[in-house]
Amino acid sequence: MRISEHPPSSKNRSELTRQALLDSATRLFGKHGFDATSNRLLAEHAGVNQALIGYHFGSKEGLYEAVFEHIAERLSSHLAPVLLPIESELQALTGGERDTAKSDVKKRCVNAISTLLENYVCIINFPEFEDSARVIVREQLDPSNAFEIMWNKVMHKYMTALTLFICLSKGRTAPDQSDRLMSITLMGQVLVFRVARASINRHMQWEEPHGADNLEKIQLLIRSNIKKILD
């Protein structure tokens, strides 16, 4: 926790500076990558002085890691209301209930998985998460410490839940490698819409960015594919 030695107005400005730098960094690192983004450009885009990167984040790398902390928080709070009912559903299916009909379990699992992945479709496609998603993809191509932050704070929980539902939908209770592999192919169907957007826009003859109607078509197809794969 940072301790301000200045009057409130100064404290507010400080926070504004931090936010402006974090937002610009997310955008520019996402669009062009870490090395292609200079501190000068970063500062200009944020409307602040270049020296403030050093002051607030220690270095360019410090800013980069702060971006991941920031993204992890935003994603967590976006996912929290989705994961809450999902996790109580998990508890209900694994321990809390007895004699649930098999077909009912499967149906509820498929529903939970659809919910998780439709939400992922939003994260991948919403403009507000676009840059965050790009930063994460870049980081995975050449992982550093920043990837640890992301995996531990957000991804791990999400992938574990997804895998467990897949396992339960097959009538088992302990996930194995085949369940994990399945969770990856399901994720891939969504992830591709961020990663291969250049190809997709050509192939679909879409213009940037995808409209809301496209989003809905994607979600419908994903839901339909999940049902066919898991039923």
Place this chain on the structure above:
Amino acid sequence: MRISEHPPSSKNRSELTRQALLDSATRLFGKHGFDATSNRLLAEHAGVNQALIGYHFGSKEGLYEAVFEHIAERLSSHLAPVLLPIESELQALTGGERDTAKSDVKKRCVNAISTLLENYVCIINFPEFEDSARVIVREQLDPSNAFEIMWNKVMHKYMTALTLFICLSKGRTAPDQSDRLMSITLMGQVLVFRVARASINRHMQWEEPHGADNLEKIQLLIRSNIKKILD
């Protein structure tokens, strides 16, 4: 076509230099990206003098584009023996044959799609294509001229064939937007194994690089998913 004004031994060395630079560039641009890779490192890795980048490719950017030409050729020649029977199958299904049983058409389409995607699994996972795939993914995150090369020379043909088979498997003859969207989700199931490898290695508790047994498990799952989705 480059005209050599030197004896054969010199010509050979020139070609070796070009190849060494292209290989190193594919590897390093793929691993770290264009901006994070310096000409010095590139030359050192290739075991040649730094000034030769300028001589052979004009500039660093020239080398970058040459990498895409190179990759496009390698991918094309890898895919050629796969696409040849696929395209004659396409002709047979669209025009050459009459009164083919509907169920037979579907089966043959699903087979063709599986062939295409299993080959894609190889491209994504084979060490010899690893760096090429990474370079392409990076390029898509921030497309430049180089992406045009890739799309026009390789991707377009591949995606068109995939989409057409999907369309035929549904008993139609002219592909629509839903067929194209489906082709993307199918591709995504494979692409994810390159793009999200950092997450996958964690989730699967695999070590780099994937072994041949893992490759086979992936192919089996992809084939099974395709069958379920399209049947």
Place this chain on the structure above:
DNA sequence: GTCTATAGTCGGATAGAC
């Protein structure tokens, strides 16, 4: 074709005034 040496530019970091 290859190499050495260097010109010219731009990068991240920071000292010190306010």
Place this chain on the structure above:
DNA sequence: GTCTATCCGACTATAGAC
């Protein structure tokens, strides 16, 4: 906390010897 000015290292490109 912010800003100006500046240091110094790393970068790409290229001139010129071989």
